[in-house]
Amino acid sequence: xxxxxxxxxxxxxxxxxxxxxxxxxxxxxxxxxxxxxxxxxxxxxxxxxxxxxxxxxxxxxxxxxxxxxxxxxxxxxxxxxxxxxxxxxxxxxxxxxxxxxxxxxxxxxxxxxxxxxxxxxxxxxxxxxxxxxxxxxxxxxxxxxxxxxxxxxxxxxxxxxxxxxxxxxxxxxxxxxxxxxxxxxxxxxxxxxxxxxxxxxxxxxxxxxxxxxxxxxxxxxxxxxxxxxxxxxxxxxxxxxxxxxxxxxxxxxxxxxxxxxxxxxxxxxxxxxxxxxxxxxxxxxxxxxxxxxxxxxxxxxxxxxxxxxxxxxxxxxxxxxxxxxxxxxxxxxxxxxxxxxxxxxxxxxxxxxxxxxxxxxxxxxxxxxxxxxxx
Amino acid sequence: xxxxxxxxxxxxxxxxxxxxxxxxxxxxxxxxxxxxxxxxxxxxxxxxxxxxxxxxxxxxxxxxxxxxxxxxxxxxxxxxxxxxxxxxxxxxxxxxxxxxxxxxxxxxxxxxxxxxxxxxxxxxxxxxxxxxxxxxxxxxxxxxxxxxxxxxxxxxxxxxxxxxxxxxxxxxxxxxxxxxxxxxxxxxxxxxxxxxxxxxxxxxxxxxxxxxxxxxxxxxxxxxxxxxxxxxxxxxxxxxxxxxxxxxxxxxxxxxxxxxxxxxxxxxxxxxxxxxxxxxxxxxxxxxxxxxxxxxxxxxxxxxxxxxxxxxxxxxxxxxxxxxxxxxxxxxxxxxxxxxxxxxxxxxxxxxxxxxxxxxxxxxxxxxxxxxxxxxxxxxxxxxxxx
Numbered sequence: 001x002x003x004x005x006x007x008x009x010x011x012x013x014x015x016x017x018x019x020x021x022x023x024x025x026x027x028x029x030x031x032x033x034x035x036x037x038x039x040x041x042x043x044x045x046x047x048x049x050x051x052x053x054x055x056x057x058x059x060x061x062x063x064x065x066x067x068x069x070x071x072x073x074x075x076x077x078x079x080x081x082x083x084x085x086x087x088x089x090x091x092x093x094x095x096x097x098x099x100x101x102x103x104x105x106x107x108x109x110x111x112x113x114x115x116x117x118x119x120x121x122x123x124x125x126x127x128x129x130x131x132x133x134x135x136x137x138x139x140x141x142x143x144x145x146x147x148x149x150x151x152x153x154x155x156x157x158x159x160x161x162x163x164x165x166x167x168x169x170x171x172x173x174x175x176x177x178x179x180x181x182x183x184x185x186x187x188x189x190x191x192x193x194x195x196x197x198x199x200x201x202x203x204x205x206x207x208x209x210x211x212x213x214x215x216x217x218x219x220x221x222x223x224x225x226x227x228x229x230x231x232x233x234x235x236x237x238x239x240x241x242x243x244x245x246x247x248x249x250x251x252x253x254x255x256x257x258x259x260x261x262x263x264x265x266x267x268x269x270x271x272x273x274x275x276x277x278x279x280x281x282x283x284x285x286x287x288x289x290x291x292x293x294x295x296x297x298x299x300x301x302x303x304x305x306x307x308x309x310x311x312x313x314x315x316x317x318x319x320x321x322x323x324x325x326x327x328x329x330x331x332x333x334x335x336x337x338x339x340x341x342x343x344x345x346x347x348x349x350x351x352x353x354x355x356x357x358x359x360x361x362x363x364x365x366x367x368x369x370x371x372x373x374x375x
Numbered sequence: 376x377x378x379x380x381x382x383x384x385x386x387x388x389x390x391x392x393x394x395x396x397x398x399x400x401x402x403x404x405x406x407x408x409x410x411x412x413x414x415x416x417x418x419x420x421x422x423x424x425x426x427x428x429x430x431x432x433x434x435x436x437x438x439x440x441x442x443x444x445x446x447x448x449x450x451x452x453x454x455x456x457x458x459x460x461x462x463x464x465x466x467x468x469x470x471x472x473x474x475x476x477x478x479x480x481x482x483x484x485x486x487x488x489x490x491x492x493x494x495x496x497x498x499x500x501x502x503x504x505x506x507x508x509x510x511x512x513x514x515x516x517x518x519x520x521x522x523x524x525x526x527x528x529x530x531x532x533x534x535x536x537x538x539x540x541x542x543x544x545x546x547x548x549x550x551x552x553x554x555x556x557x558x559x560x561x562x563x564x565x566x567x568x569x570x571x572x573x574x575x576x577x578x579x580x581x582x583x584x585x586x587x588x589x590x591x592x593x594x595x596x597x598x599x600x601x602x603x604x605x606x607x608x609x610x611x612x613x614x615x616x617x618x619x620x621x622x623x624x625x626x627x628x629x630x631x632x633x634x635x636x637x638x639x640x641x642x643x644x645x646x647x648x649x650x651x652x653x654x655x656x657x658x659x660x661x662x663x664x665x666x667x668x669x670x671x672x673x674x675x676x677x678x679x680x681x682x683x684x685x686x687x688x689x690x691x692x693x694x695x696x697x698x699x700x701x702x703x704x705x706x707x708x709x710x711x712x713x714x715x716x717x718x719x720x721x722x723x724x725x726x727x728x729x730x731x732x733x734x735x736x737x738x739x740x741x742x743x744x745x746x747x748x749x750x751x752x753x754x755x756x757x758x759x760x761x762x
Binding site: 008010013014041044045046047048049050051096105106108109110117118122224327329330334335336339341342359360361362363364368369370371372373 | 409410413414416417418420428429430431432433434435441612613665667687689731733734737739740741742743744745746747748749751
């Protein structure tokens, strides 16, 4: 495919891998965090790890918007869905995420009208088609998806669609990265920056990572060569003793971001004082809520939302796994209370999460897998 | 990579270096054994009898993935247990008065009822015919059971039944018995069809997922994922247009050609719900072997690749309705391939991988990019009702 195959060229990958290896200091171990779930997916899908030397470990960060939704918010959404005449619309991958009282799938099985959509505009379509129902969109995601949610609210307002509202769970990436950087037990050497978020917020907000924490961050694209090149750029910075924000994804990410998209977000939404993240706890100013001026489209104001906090089980150590402090099997609830069938924290919710992957395949040695492929 | 000297796919799965508490020390044996203990606990859980933990049936139980398997083993197999069912193949092959029969049933609830390349009618005939022919049977007779919703247009029913009749004629089977039920409006989605089929096996071949052996070749009979992508786009939920239509077709002639060319066939499966990846996981598990695939060798039409890229779905998991996966002895791989290619339905056939002895129960993919990935069983299907 044009514009895709070029970024999946194995020969170029081998050349890059050799350059990356050449930049490694003998005896030094490197840990780089890919913040974004989209990057995790690419790394897993294409087997990018195979190109990296033993001394570089990629740590999967908190950037999967589905996995970080806390249990209490899932329960709140379900309680909205179970009120009379409500259709709850959601992205498909939200369906499996467990709340304290089960998932959307479970609630749907009990009779709630929960439908999968591919965009907030599709949810608005459902509202137009069902004027006698109250249609709620489960809005999730980082700054990447917030503009399209905000645009949909603006469109609902301009068309006077009164039976549409959003249950806003949009989160912001910077406070999450800050939370990770501020932990005393952090052991990361650099960051593969989230490309899609950066198309909206630009590269400037990451300055504090290099300025205050002296860690390199490279905004990366989502094709396998993008990621390898970003690793190469981070390693180049580390080798030269630099810590800067660099933009590998300049074909898409403008340094200044997208002022129009930011404008739309701030027209409709404002920062919450604090928001709970699954596995990371409460982080201040890390999420968005609907502004008073658009209260008519805010499900939290329209419906009685219990707002019950479901504490992650005390023993859940997703936060430490995310920060690269412990391995999945060192978590107290791993494999007992927390399994892929009954996930507690973010790392087990997504099949690409560190814990789920280890649960499913930890028993197979990498060497055995490589040996099988080698022939 | 990890200092314990265990590997544990550590890098694949993003498992990080040593635990903070241990500083940079190389951890000792007690460390290793802790990990081993955890792995053994997981293994024990894996071997435990399947148990449905959910209180209610969810859509995941119909996805063809892990939840479906658990439901079948914990509820149905537990209640109906007998040697014929235990094989958990797509059909049973009982011997009656010295004659080997193939017997199968399948229900069809696809939405929309009509889609590019077919409709629920020919799907219902072809699907059951294919489940019979995958055992090497010659399909003979089908039943057709209809569950109709009050208010369903008779003209639509006539169209569906017309295409069933045509599909039966092309597959050389007769629909010889049936049943009709009508439910109140809202209790069904227009029209559901169940077809059961019976055929006769006129040779001594024993085919089954458990018969795959190290050294075998894995062949797919043509480009994959067309039916599933067609249904996704036909639902009109995505504003994507692609020139793709369902591959629904009866594969009796295609299989006959393969079995005429070589008797060294170990397993045949049509790659329906859950796609090629699900079939190969069943092969790897049932035969306790590793299936190693080359992503580059897997035939996928550009339209399907494009739609899957946009949706973030892997074509390996997308349903086909006229494609088979054949596991044949390595020595006859080329002969089997030529036999399949000699038939229009197999024109795009390709050898996509090999069976190996280790690691048992795994499906591995060598990616086009040159990396390695484990192709896991689907947990749940984001796209309900594809057939």
